[in-house]
Amino acid sequence: MALKRKDxxxxxxxxxxxxxxxxxxxxxxxxxxxxxxxxxxxxxxxxIVTLFYENSTRTRLSFELASKYMSAVAANIxxxxxxxxxxxxxxxxxxxxxxxGTDVIIMRHPMSGAPHIMAQHVRSSVINAGDGTNExxxxxxxxxxxxxxxxxxxxxxxxxIVGDVVHSRVARSDVFGxxxxxxxxxxxxxxxxxxxxxxxxxxxEYAPTVEEAVEDADVVMALxxxxxxxxxxxxxxxxxxxxxxxxxxxxxxxxxxxxxxxxPGPINRGVEISSYVANSDRSVINEQVTNGVAVRMALLxxxxxxxx
Ligand code: CP
Numbered sequence: 001m002a003l004k005r006k007d008x009x010x011x012x013x014x015x016x017x018x019x020x021x022x023x024x025x026x027x028x029x030x031x032x033x034x035x036x037x038x039x040x041x042x043x044x045x046x047x048i049v050t051l052f053y054e055n056s057t058r059t060r061l062s063f064e065l066a067s068k069y070m071s072a073v074a075a076n077i078x079x080x081x082x083x084x085x086x087x088x089x090x091x092x093x094x095x096x097x098x099x100x101g102t103d104v105i106i107m108r109h110p111m112s113g114a115p116h117i118m119a120q121h122v123r124s125s126v127i128n129a130g131d132g133t134n135e136x137x138x139x140x141x142x143x144x145x146x147x148x149x150x151x152x153x154x155x156x157x158x159x160x161i162v163g164d165v166v167h168s169r170v171a172r173s174d175v176f177g178x179x180x181x182x183x184x185x186x187x188x189x190x191x192x193x194x195x196x197x198x199x200x201x202x203x204x205e206y207a208p209t210v211e212e213a214v215e216d217a218d219v220v221m222a223l224x225x226x227x228x229x230x231x232x233x234x235x236x237x238x239x240x241x242x243x244x245x246x247x248x249x250x251x252x253x254x255x256x257x258x259x260x261x262x263x264p265g266p267i268n269r270g271v272e273i274s275s276y277v278a279n280s281d282r283s284v285i286n287e288q289v290t291n292g293v294a295v296r297m298a299l300l301x302x303x304x305x306x307x308x
Contacts, residue, residue, distance in 0.1 A: 158216060163241070
């Protein structure tokens with residue numbers, strides 16, 4: 001039980017076997033997350049650092065808890081309060097952390113490709129915790145664990161992903177991972193927030209309307225409009241986004257009766273998802289968060305065992 005790779009930078013090149021190994025290990029780790037004794041020795045003697053250049057609640061905290069549940073030495077650094085503010089470069093910051101004896105560095109950065117650059121300059125394993133609009137592989141894997149738990153597998157499932165696809169690193173990782181495992185992923189959103197012609201995500205289908213994407217879906221995923229990655233004044237406004245793309249009970253009624261709703265978080269109630277749907281028993285948003293800790297435990301374990 002180990003991954004042969006040094007780093008996890010994305011799901012674009014991940015194999016079916018690797019996904020199966022990660023999800024199987026995460027199922028075991030989940031027993032620790034939901035059980036009464038949250039202490040194992042899987043990472044005894046290992047050193048894990050999170051380095052975040054963007055804000056986070058779920059990803060950063062779940063990596064920290066995952067490390068601590070498995071007895072690693074865990075530390076966090078936010079770029080906003082570090083020597084990055086004095087002009088230190090990404091590579092110098094990475095090599096400074098690496099020189100302290102770390103085994104894994106987990107990084108979030110606003111620039112697509114930043115973790116890939118870092119991985120070339122450090123001995124530690126690097127996990128991409130979200131890079132610009134490129135990928136968020138651990139979110140993709142926790143979404144896959146959630147779908148597998150609910151549906152028993154992926155083959156032939158229709159997964160609708162709705163909203164601001166073009167800025168969503170989650171959508172990209174989900175498309176790569178889910179289609180690799182045999183699911184259909186159907187995307188819909190405002191034309192200005194879908195990949196431009198010629199830049200479509202390989203393997204994904206594009207529906208002309210959100211209703212067609214959601215119709216007969218097994219899983220419906222709502223995406224937040226990422227205003228922080230947009231120029232001001234672009235179409236649609238938040239009000240228009242809510243009017244045409246919100247997953248509310250009427251929209252959800254188009255999906256299969258046993259379909260469930262996912263969201264990577266943070267959610268904006270009344271914009272991309274109604275409060276009624278978010279609070280309903282069709283929503284698995286909190287299960288996604290729990291599975292995030294389990295998946296990150298599995299990855300830390302599997303990456304640090306590659307030389308074992
Ligand atoms: N889903 C996700 O990445 O959430 P955070 O930004 O809170 O980490």
